[in-house]
Amino acid sequence: MQLLQRSAQLLLGAALTYAGITHLTTSRTEFQAQVPTILASQADFVVIASGVVEIVLGLSLIFLFKYRTRIGWIVALFFIAIFPGNISQYLNGTDAFGLDTDQARATRLLFQPLLVIWALWSTGAWKSYRASKGN
Template sequence: MATTAQTITRSALGGLLLFTGVAHLTFARRGFRVAVPEWVPGDPDATVVASGWAEIALGAALLLARRRRRGVGRLVALFFIAVFPGNVSQWTHHRSAPGLDTEMKRFGRLFLQPVLVLLALWATRD
């Protein structure tokens, strides 16, 4: 049975993913394109749209899953790992985006990703 802290964390991560997913598809779409590394095949905008839909699906799953929480947590953790190269690329190529307009902010975000991975795993374990 999940603790209250796990439930709050899972809900917060789910809400964050839903918000970010909607942002990918709407008002922040251009800003997310700068994080797509050059080595990712295809159109950067298509990558942003696909990752936005993935975030929406994962956020909803975190909020709604009951029996398969652990599996959802693993998928969310894998997603956070998968987008990490984009964060590194944005930092190393000095690309600004809303809220990430300095080297220190872009560098600092790199340390948030492992925390998100750990929180996703912890919040969904039994």
């Protein structure tokens, strides 16, 4: 099980790092479509900042194994923090990343909780929390 978790952690780290790099380069405009309308005037800044955060979190998952449980919680909170952008994309019907129907955008919303679970499970964060509570 540990090998599977570690592999999942490394995969998540690589995915976050890659996504962060694309925030800054090839997919910058696409990511701007996910910025909530309330922040539309700052969309480019939001995309750049979140890209930098994703790179840092991704590299942390890959290289800072000693701090994996703390990083797992931070990554889970990051996925929760960016969820309003996904909701905004759905509510505004904004096309990006091939999500060009309401059904596709709604389906994507269902995957955000899975990312939170992935972060908590792969880093052992949830197990560590439960152990600290005596459960």
